[in-house]
Amino acid sequence: MSEKSAFQDNYPENVAHCYGCGRLNGHGHQIKTHWDGEESVTRYRPEPFHTAVPGYVYGGLIASLIDCHSTGTAAAAMYRAEGREMDTQPAFRFVTGSLHVDYLKPTPIAGPLEIRGRVKAIQGRKVIVESWVLAEGVVTARGEVTAVQMPESFFAAALPKPGAPTA
Numbered sequence: 490m491s492e493k494s495a496f497q498d499n500y501p502e503n504v505a506h507c508y509g510c511g512r513l514n515g516h517g518h519q520i521k522t523h524w525d526g527e528e529s530v531t532r533y534r535p536e537p538f539h540t541a542v543p544g545y546v547y548g549g550l551i552a553s554l555i556d557c558h559s560t561g562t563a564a565a566a567m568y569r570a571e572g573r574e575m576d577t578q579p580a581f582r583f584v585t586g587s588l589h590v591d592y593l594k595p596t597p598i599a600g601p602l603e604i605r606g607r608v609k610a611i612q613g614r615k616v617i618v619e620s621w622v623l624a625e626g627v628v629t630a631r632g633e634v635t636a637v638q639m640p641e642s643f644f645a646a647a648l649p650k651p652g653a654p655t656a
């Protein structure tokens with residue numbers, strides 16, 4: 490992996506459609522996360538339609554940014570722990586087990602946001618990541634995600650059952 494490529498650019502194609510972080514989801518946020526020393530960092534510019542109260546960002550977007558920033562950080566941390574590049578096999582794939590967000594201050598919608606994360610613990614198949622959202626250097630939200638390595642059954646469950654009606 491080049492130092493410049495984002496964590497999400499290395500996700501295998503079959504997990505690259507996530508609304509928050511999938512590079513193959515044209516309707517999604519397509520966040521890009523990198524290491525900055527021991528911290529991970531994502532920069533994201535909200536759009537006017539991400540409004541909660543005029544002038545401020547919708548909390549669901551903030552939760553989504555924390556979520557995908559943190560699951561990406563979890564995956565990158567597991568590669569780091571094994572001394573492996575993110576484009577090597579077998580791939581680590583993480584999903585959200587739990588997502589907690591504290592909204593500390595209204596988040597201004599004008600200007601870019603920075604999401605920063607730090608790994609609190611790696612425990613077996615689980616990585617706990619603490620993340621912060623900053624607007625103009627001020628922390629407006631804090632989150633904690635327990636990311637769990639995705640079991641293979643996750644893929645099987647997503648496949649339509651033979652004979653099942655389609656929407």
Ligand SMILES: CCCCCCCCCC(=O)SCCNC(=O)CCNC(=O)[C@H](O)C(C)(C)COP(=O)(O)OP(=O)(O)OC[C@H]1O[C@@H](n2cnc3c(N)ncnc32)[C@H](O)[C@@H]1OP(=O)(O)O
Binds near residue numbers: 507556587
């Ligand atoms: C890197 C590529 C990533 C690309 C996609 C990123 C998308 C990320 C953002 C998302 O939106 S993901 C979608 C939302 N999340 C889900 O739909 C997950 C639904 N839940 C599940 O599929 C399963 O419950 C889960 C995979 C999370 C856990 O099932 P397992 O059968 O693997 O759990 P298991 O019982 O073996 O527990 C493994 C460890 O995780 C812990 N754990 C399980 N569920 C948890 C939970 N919900 N919260 C916190 N911890 C949890 C569990 O306690 C245990 O810890 P310990 O080893 O310390 O005992």
